[in-house]
Amino acid sequence: MLKKEFKAESKRLLEMMINSIYTQKEIFLRELISNASDAIDKIYYKALTDDQLVFNKDDYYIRITADKDNRTLTIADTGIGMSQEDLENNLGIIAKSGSLAFKSENEAKDGHNIIGQFGVGFYSAFMVADQVTVISKALGSDQAYRWESEGTDGYTIEPCEKDSIGTEITLKIKENTEDDQYDEYLEEYRLKSIIKKYSDFIRYPIKMDITGHRPKEGGEGEFEEYKEEQTVNSMVPIWRKNKSELTQEDYENFYAEKRYGFDKPLSHVHVKADGAVVYNAILFIPENTPFDYYTKEYEKGLELYSNGVLIMDKCGDLLPDYFSFVKGMVDSEDLSLNISREMLQHDRQLTLIAKNIKSKIKSQLQSLLKDDREKYETFFQAFGRQLKFGVYNDYGANKDTLSDLLMFTSSKEKKLVTLDEYVSRMPEDQKYIYYASGTSVERIEKLPQTEIVADKGYEILYLTDDIDEFAIKMLMNYKEKEFKSVSSGDLGIEADAEDAPSEAEAAENKELFEAMSTVLAGKVKSVKASKRLKSHPVCLTAEGDLSIEMEKVLKAMPN
Numbered sequence: 001m002l003k004k005e006f007k008a009e010s011k012r013l014l015e016m017m018i019n020s021i022y023t024q025k026e027i028f029l030r031e032l033i034s035n036a037s038d039a040i041d042k043i044y045y046k047a048l049t050d051d052q053l054v055f056n057k058d059d060y061y062i063r064i065t066a067d068k069d070n071r072t073l074t075i076a077d078t079g080i081g082m083s084q085e086d087l088e089n090n091l092g093i094i095a096k097s098g099s100l101a102f103k104s105e106n107e108a109k110d111g112h113n114i115i116g117q118f119g120v121g122f123y124s125a126f127m128v129a130d131q132v133t134v135i136s137k138a139l140g141s142d143q144a145y146r147w148e149s150e151g152t153d154g155y156t157i158e159p160c161e162k163d164s165i166g167t168e169i170t171l172k173i174k175e176n177t178e179d180d181q182y183d184e185y186l187e188e189y190r191l192k193s194i195i196k197k198y199s200d201f202i203r204y205p206i207k208m209d210i211t212g213h214r215p216k217e218g219g220e221g222e223f224e225e226y227k228e229e230q231t232v233n234s235m236v237p238i239w240r241k242n243k244s245e246l247t248q249e250d251y252e253n254f255y256a257e258k259r260y261g262f263d264k265p266l267s268h269v270h271v272k273a274d275g276a277v278v279y280n281a282i283l284f285i286p287e288n289t290p291f292d293y294y295t296k297e298y299e300k301g302l303e304l305y306s307n308g309v310l311i312m313d314k315c316g317d318l319l320p321d322y323f324s325f326v327k328g329m330v331d332s333e334d335l336s337l338n339i340s341r342e343m344l345q346h347d348r349q350l351t352l353i354a355k356n357i358k359s360k361i362k363s364q365l366q367s368l369l370k371d372d373r374e375k376y377e378t379f380f381q382a383f384g385r386q387l388k389f390g391v392y393n394d395y396g397a398n399k400d401t402l403s404d405l406l407m408f409t410s411s412k413e414k415k416l417v418t419l420d421e422y423v424s425r426m427p428e429d430q431k432y433i434y435y436a437s438g439t440s441v442e443r444i445e446k447l448p449q450t451e452i453v454a455d456k457g458y459e460i461l462y463l464t465d466d467i468d469e470f471a472i473k474m475l476m477n478y479k480e481k482e483f484k485s486v487s488s489g490d491l492g493i494e495a496d497a498e499d500a501p502s503e504a505e506a507a508e509n510k511e512l513f514e515a516m517s518t519v520l521a522g523k524v525k526s527v528k529a530s531k532r533l534k535s536h537p538v539c540l541t542a543e544g545d546l547s548i549e550m551e552k553v554l555k556a557m558p559n
């Protein structure tokens, strides 16, 4: 039987691709710049083994030129260029990547900075252009070629003139339509901001003519416009620099530049992981709670870069919910990207990085607690609630990570203390970690239930936040000491024999208690003589698992 080959319907495939792979049109520039950078990288790698070839860094750059009158945008590079055959193969066949081939051919030679792999990025140009012209001269060739295409109708290739080695891609930018704006891709400021956003850390200079204004010579108070070539990208990302070269201010500037927040970061960690998974990260703990932090609108996540190119603005998978306040970025060479390079395949690498980051944040917070108590308390005021939610959610699965980071107000210190501090100063005869709940410290201090515990000289944790007691219930214990509410039935405190209410006392007051029970029917379960009261005549105690405060919270929750 004759077996027929499937033929890709290139035209339709191209249209489909152009319109469905990418969610944002602006990424065409990221793709073309990445290709240009790859092309320069290839010369760089070749020069490593070829004595004839000298790689003089100053000769290699990418140039972006917008011409509003002709509606063209040109991306030129001084990279390796393409021969006629390369143009046929790499631009004529969709999903064919010359860069991927280069990487496997040159495996031995550390080609891992090269970004391309899927062979589709180039076509993203057709999202914003009616026509794309590529003029290229390959390294080692005397002849240049022009490849031209209007997208779906195929392409032409013909010899042409070009002085230097490299590639020049010219996009004829589409006219604005009712639904889509294209003019912006000819605007200097817009192009600059797209470059900054996605390609700031491309390792070669991305040059552009930028308009400036200067006082006109002779003209009083008049200004004139002038153009000046500028390198738009910063090239060396701060996270690749040595920590020893960087100052506190550098990190603060980066935080502000990236608009992670309008505050100053309280603390940061710069991670250079070189183990099972290789990545660089800079993580910040903000000083202030973002205004929408405790709302549904708040979106957690870190910026994710693959080899210096921005892939995702907010990668939520990198942060557990309880550390959702952390801002910053991760850059890794080891990620498996999907075809649009907008999303990641959920892979082992990402999970490993996330796990690693989680423990970095925890140790950062722990050292803050140890070394700068005041800052830690500022942090805890801003985000402590989220940590407590973290303990409560997932049925306490995170309690090992989080219990050391929690703080509660202490009856003794009248300020926030950690559980470790509480336990470390417990007298030997104290069995439990005591806590009392209420809406404020003042109110809790008036609770009759706290009296007997305080009289024993034991410290009490005052739980004033709704979530506190729920979190404590999930923790159950800390360093093998169980938590105990001061209003629970058995406090584990032995009352002096004389103070204990005798059976006789109970019998004596039987009628009184019965009368009280009748009056309070439906409101209390029973009325009893108590041995825990000191200066108060009565108190309420909870019998079940839920304290009175928790019941209040639960009742207040919408169903």
Ligand code: ADP
Residues within 6 Å of the ligand: 031, 035, 036, 039, 077, 079, 080, 081, 082, 090, 091, 096, 097, 098, 099, 100, 115, 116, 117, 118, 119, 120, 121, 122, 123, 167
């Ligand atoms: P990818 O970058 O994933 O390989 P692209 O569609 O972006 O896919 O590009 C296809 C191929 O075209 C590249 O692999 C490369 O071989 C070639 N190419 C594209 N742009 C350039 C350029 N500026 N200089 C040299 N080669 C290029």
Ligand code: MG
Residues within 6 Å of the ligand: 031, 034, 035, 115, 116, 117, 119, 120, 121, 122
């Ligand atoms: Mg590419």
